[in-house]
Amino acid sequence: MRSTRHRTTRTVLTATAALTLVLSASLVASAATAKAPDAVAAPDTGPASSASDTSAAAAALTWSDEFDGPAGAAPNPANWNLETGAGGWGNNELQNYTSSRQNSALDGNGNLVITARQDGNGGYTSARMTTKGKVQPQYGHLEARIKIPRGQGIWPAFWMLGGQFPGTPWPNSGEIDIMENIGREPHLVHGTLHGPGYSGGNPITGQYQHPQGWSFADDFHTFAIDWSPNSITWLVDGNAYQTFTTANTGSNPWVFNQPFFFILNVAVGGNWPGYPDGTTQFPQQMVVDYVRVYDSTGGGGGGSTGTVTASNGICLDVAGAGTANGTPIQLAHCNGGQAQQWTVGSDGTVRALGKCLDVAGGGTAAGTAVQLWECNGTGAQQWARTSGTQALRNPQSGRCLQPVGRVQNDGTRTEIANCDGSAVQRWTLP
Template sequence: MRTKRFRTPLSVVAAVAALALLVPGTSAAAPAPAAPAEAAPAAAAQAALVWSDEFNGAAGSAPSAANWNHETGSHGWGNNELQNYTNSRANSALDGNGNLVITARREANGTYTSARMTTQNKVQPHFGRVEARIKIPRGQGIWPAFWMLGGNFPGTPWPNSGEIDIMENIGREPHLVHGTVHGPGYSGGGGITGSYMHPQGWSFADDFHTFAVDWAPGSITWSVNGNPYHTVTRASTGGNQWVFDQPFFMILNVAVGGNWPGYPDGSTQFPQQMTVDYVRVYSLDGGGGGGTGTITASNGICLDVAGAANADGTPIQLAHCNGNQAQQWTVGSDGTVRAYNRCLDVSGGNTAAGTRVQLWTCNGSGAQQWQRTDGQGLRNPQSGRCLQPVGRVQNDGARTEIANCDGSAVQRWNLP
């Protein structure tokens, strides 16, 4: 089994330049012009890795259940698709060489099987660079995708939940990939789309390519191999609601047939495989964003890592401010709040009021996402609840929990 070494991530400078220089678009234009196959990383500070799955494991083993769910069924998936998604290793498995392989098959009875995997309620990024290095399958009627749905789905139905398609390809266009958003008033055939053509006009199925979005509040930029080709901003939605400033979960799948790609014909060969080298999430600001310093309660007492420990599961408490490292917090643009290079975390990913808050290795999950409220609270979007001291007492040593947001003084925090 090959254990993967990390490649150098694309630089934050390149990401910021892409966000600054590209002109926002509101519809699909001609594919982006040819560009070098690989963009050279700039010699600058690198984006901080906050989560990854490198798919290191024994050949034939299942992808990590800590990261991935399998969605199953053969009901057409809203697009008149043909495949039955399964959780079988015949359709999704590690290959022993550091890759996940999703396989679309034509079975002996003429039906099709494949796999659709999601990180819902397990890993739900909130801004940053989201990327995967993928070798896509090929053939008429084959539809591989790497995409995201709003973490509030299905409670908030599509398209109001939002959809970010990082990479889609349809087999009849082997040299093109597409990046799209769908939201209220701009969904389905009205999605806001950009396309990227292979620089040499070759098939994307011939080799691995890195597909990414640089995702910030009010802006999303798509790239292939570090080459930006499409940007969407709030202005691009034409007055319709922007629904992308929230946690999203990731999806990998290979569909067979459907309204857009059409259906397999005599030229389509099976099985077809999508090989995924890795999926990674980076913080575009290197882990910072709002700044680094103390977080104080409304009475001036500090948010503190108990015992100045840095182990997973260490409780978070209130303590008299003393200037030590246990009270130094970094507020990231990716929605995290960090100390000791670990994240403020809702224990067990639970959503119930009274769940304790702890320090945990950053993993991109919804349990580690925090947003400011209008009342200056810290709200965990996954649970819809706010950070407060246990018993609502702002004393030295009081531990912390999530509770129903009420805007009271014990839920107000001053951030760096």
């Protein structure tokens, strides 16, 4: 039985992280252009599942952080918050999480390095990074390529919390542990769900053993989930090892049909892993090659593709067929071009040219411009069809899509405005 790993941990949020709740990824530059997918170099990983690889390759890459940048640079603040503090994090952990480059930095070779250190007084420092309020996917193929640290009492993890945390407290907010390892089990990784009625020492969980029984710390491995409504499958190096569905929660709620944010951290000590001993060496490093989100359906979580037309028959259009973040969305005479082909997804997104219809800056005020932006899972990119009025409503702001000045002419840009049921807010979807 695992210990009650996640109690106070899931209720602690620093002021810095809390401030990010009001931000959209649209406020800042997106992640670096994705590298070509790396092959797992280790000969010890065993054959990857060709079906899984083919699925990921066919899916659209909707977001990634490839950790490109100079050695010693901070993780991209467009994507990551650094949570700080000590106090055990609800699990009697020993480390103090810091924002220092000594604990989290790029290595100049396309990797993020999270380093757990022991200081001269016998204390420990490390880093805990989240994408809260910045990157919050819902569904898809989510993966990271990681070389984990090793040693008794060392606890690396790649995991997720529900985007409504802490407003919705843990465990009702939900938690998806994509990969956890505790140092005393070098050949095992764990995949787990926590939710109401199945949390702490009684989660829904399973584990994967290295095919050769070797340590996962010896080389890079790819840890992933395939996440769809009411089902999550865990994979290591392309090998699926468990699937949990709504049937596994029994009479308890399934709380995983909502956006979640990523967390990367290395803890030192705690109820579950135990504590460092004379065999544990410091510093210990978790090296992360990339974190990626693929739309596993190839089309925004399902849905249909075609033109989106205004009530006068004119088309919703990406200005100049541009693909840069921030490209305006406008009305234009329908021409059959790709800039007017929109996929309305079951995940709430509306996509064209591989990117999402987005409220600029995550704004909620009437008159905020609507643009094209890299898909990031935030509320700025969620749209709901309003029955009756045929409006496209952004739930985060509570406002509806319309042309600026309420003029339905070729070249008119778009914005969000108070929903009023008028014809200029009526859209015909594919």
